[in-house]
Amino acid sequence: MENILEISNLRKEYEEFTLKDVSLTLPRGYIMGLVGPNGAGKSTTIKAIMNLINYDSGKIKIFGRDYENHEEEIKNRIGYVGEEQFFYEDMSVKWMEKFISQHYIQWDRDEFYNLLERFNVSSTKKVQELSKGMRVKLSLALALAHNPELLILDEPTSGLDPVIRSEILKILLEVIQDENKSVLFSTHITEDIEKIADYVTYIIDGEIILSAPKDDILGKWKSIHIKTGYEIPELNSKLIGIEKNFFGISGLTDQYESMKSMLKPYLEKDIVRVENTSIDQILISFVKEEK
Numbered sequence: 001m002e003n004i005l006e007i008s009n010l011r012k013e014y015e016e017f018t019l020k021d022v023s024l025t026l027p028r029g030y031i032m033g034l035v036g037p038n039g040a041g042k043s044t045t046i047k048a049i050m051n052l053i054n055y056d057s058g059k060i061k062i063f064g065r066d067y068e069n070h071e072e073e074i075k076n077r078i079g080y081v082g083e084e085q086f087f088y089e090d091m092s093v094k095w096m097e098k099f100i101s102q103h104y105i106q107w108d109r110d111e112f113y114n115l116l117e118r119f120n121v122s123s124t125k126k127v128q129e130l131s132k133g134m135r136v137k138l139s140l141a142l143a144l145a146h147n148p149e150l151l152i153l154d155e156p157t158s159g160l161d162p163v164i165r166s167e168i169l170k171i172l173l174e175v176i177q178d179e180n181k182s183v184l185f186s187t188h189i190t191e192d193i194e195k196i197a198d199y200v201t202y203i204i205d206g207e208i209i210l211s212a213p214k215d216d217i218l219g220k221w222k223s224i225h226i227k228t229g230y231e232i233p234e235l236n237s238k239l240i241g242i243e244k245n246f247f248g249i250s251g252l253t254d255q256y257e258s259m260k261s262m263l264k265p266y267l268e269k270d271i272v273r274v275e276n277t278s279i280d281q282i283l284i285s286f287v288k289e290e291k
């Protein structure tokens, strides 16, 4: 499987924050969700991928190429929607399209106007007259109009209503129908990741904690509950994000398979209960563990 994006040991030091040797790979034809709490380093990682910030060490390869020798080619093949949309506020949507189209070799004007119509954004409006949701949709239409192979979005759905959010997720799914394309999007809305991502990368405090196919993560990670009054030390040491609750204690583990036979007698007596978990719960447990 060809990797469309390969990051190895990316390090960026700010005065009060360090992105710590981030490594990840995204295969062609898939969607990756980059998830983490506020300030975890999602935007910093994405800005480095977009060559918008300098970094201290590490390597970024996109389409097997690096920015040093192939900047123009890479930028022509990437569509990017940043956290904030910087437009010429006083100009019309139509004008923006003409202005931006000059920078791309493969610009598809029809595709741009089709998307605008679908998004219900009027091309005669001035940018300053657009709502937050409309601005995101305009950015997405601009990013998609040059037929990018890799679409990178920084929190594209944050602050948007559920209708627009699900519309945007639908479009991202359509993008990867063409198996040649990939999407990387950051979010703290884990529900969006559950819906559309093939791969999930967890980043906490500048560090990648886990990066794997979503189904593998959800298949492996289990929520375990131990009844009040019982101690199972060999299980406790394998749990993260442990909390006390009405039933006893609960925590998450990715080692359930290897503990199955040890846990059998407890499961039979209903001392231990095992349940599936969610992308959200895994994130919460990782964050708790870091503190």
Ligand SMILES: Nc1ncnc2c1ncn2[C@@H]1O[C@H](COP(=O)(O)OP(=O)(O)OP(=O)(O)O)[C@@H](O)[C@H]1O
Binding pocket: 014, 015, 016, 017, 036, 037, 038, 039, 040, 041, 042, 043, 044, 045, 188
């Ligand atoms: N230019 C900068 N100078 C100094 N510190 C910075 C700079 N840009 C980002 N940081 C710091 O880096 C850390 C990570 O920020 P980043 O924007 O990457 O997080 P994030 O995961 O995208 O968060 P959010 O979900 O809130 O957008 C934060 O502590 C932030 O203050």
